[in-house]
Amino acid sequence: MAERAPDPSIDRIREHARRSVAKTSLRKVAKAAGVKVGATKKFVDGSVPYERNARLWKKWYVRELREGIADAPDTALPTADAQAIVDLLLWSIPLEQREEARRDVVQMFLRAHADRQLTPPAWALELTGGQSS
Numbered sequence: 001m002a003e004r005a006p007d008p009s010i011d012r013i014r015e016h017a018r019r020s021v022a023k024t025s026l027r028k029v030a031k032a033a034g035v036k037v038g039a040t041k042k043f044v045d046g047s048v049p050y051e052r053n054a055r056l057w058k059k060w061y062v063r064e065l066r067e068g069i070a071d072a073p074d075t076a077l078p079t080a081d082a083q084a085i086v087d088l089l090l091w092s093i094p095l096e097q098r099e100e101a102r103r104d105v106v107q108m109f110l111r112a113h114a115d116r117q118l119t120p121p122a123w124a125l126e127l128t129g130g131q132s133s
Contacts, residue, residue: 009058011114013060016064017033017057020064029044074119075122082123082124109124
């Protein structure tokens, strides 16, 4: 039996799968992802998928992103503007410590989104080089 470990990115995919099932049907989502209906039901109910199914869910999600169906990161606030806003909020931190403080604030922002199973805005991903905690 394969070892299954939780993957933080899978929560975002699961949330999208739940919304898709609500809009269409369990069978349609399972077919689109290439996963059996029973495994799809377990996945949307919160179970950690086996490695093969996790790969299929990730491929399905990428297709959904590419087709504009899944929620992509919000790009309404340009990264340079977001950085300027964070720097303004950190004005009381000495300049030589500000870069580290900015990283801390962005990581906190990413955690707040991950804890709520939300896609963080593009600026937060860009300011961390695409890494989330």
